[in-house]
Amino acid sequence: MSNHRTLLGLFLVSVMVLGIINPAHVLLQADEDNIERANGEEIGFSGQGFLLNKVNKNPSNNELELQRPEITWQATAGGGLMITRAHGCMAHDTTNDLVYLMGGRTDPDPQQSNDESSTNLIEIWNQSTETWSLAQFNMPNAQQYHECVQIGDKIYSMGDWYPDVSPARKSTGQVQIYDLASESWMNNTTSMPPSMEVGNFGMTSIGTKIYIAGGVQNSSGNDATDRLLEYNTVTGIWTELANMSEKRFAFPLVEYHGLLYAFGG
Structure with missing residues (x-):
């Protein structure tokens, strides 16, 4: 035992x-x-x-x-824009941590009608100093109701729209490309495909491709489209993809996990 x-x-x-x-x-x-x-x-x-x-x-x-942290807004130390404008485009230079505000629509006298015009001026936001400065270079052409995106060392400024102008003017679908490496505008002949030129659209990028959805062409803005265009920045080829479920303009297009989301318009 x-x-x-x-x-x-x-x-x-x-x-x-x-x-x-x-x-x-x-x-x-x-x-x-x-x-x-x-x-x-x-x-x-x-x-x-x-x-x-x-x-x-x-x-x-x-x-x-x-749960993501709450977002709060606060004023910057450097004040606001140097030039009052609307309908420009912004692109973040991730290499130098600068933000470019390109083109847009200016209104010299808000009390006066029909004095608005597109501009080719550029302002640069310096994150480290929280200040705006006027760039020492302009866009080759004035541009408004367009969108910008950085891919690699280049900023692509795409599209245009001219509402309520006399005589009426259609979108030209212009594309202007700024080379961050050489600090110069490229001699570019690219533009949106014929009859597909638009402005005031939604735009985003995935990899080396840019996606443009919706938009308008006529000054009256009565021709909103549901079209989705893809621009390959490597080959320079435009491709028309599947249409959206609704025609729309003046809306954000967002990429999330390989999918495109169109909100509002």
Whole structure:
């Protein structure tokens, strides 16, 4: 009997020692990856505004979900634009952390009618100093109701629209390309395909391709389209893709996880 008690005691001691050396969560196998990932995600929420009390577990899929930090607006130290304008386009120079505001529509005297005009002026926002400055170079052509996007070391300024002008003027679908590396405008002959020239559209990019959706061509703005164009910046080829479900203009086009989303208009 004493031998059995001795063996039982040794067995229990070995189990307790094993439990100390190998804690329970280490012995888990099926859910081991999920536990490590959950711990890693929780520990990793250390950025500004990301608080652990904003992390919740979704009961439907057992995933941790983070509430994004609140967004607050504040005035900049450097003041506002140097030139009052509307319907320009903005592009972020990610290399130098500068923002370019290109072209747009100016109104010299808001109290006077029919004195609005498009401009080729450029202002640059310096994030480090929070100030605007007038660029020492202009766009080759004035442009308004257009969109801009940076791809690689180039900024593409695309499209135009001329509402309420006399005589009436249609969109030319112009494309102007600024080379950040050489700090010069390219001698570009590219424009939107014939009869597909538009302005006041939605635009975004995926990789080296630019997508233009909707827009208008006539000064009256009565010809909104549902068309989707793709421009390949490597080959210079335009391709017409599937139409949107609705005709629209004056709306944002956003890329998210490889899908295009058109809002409003």
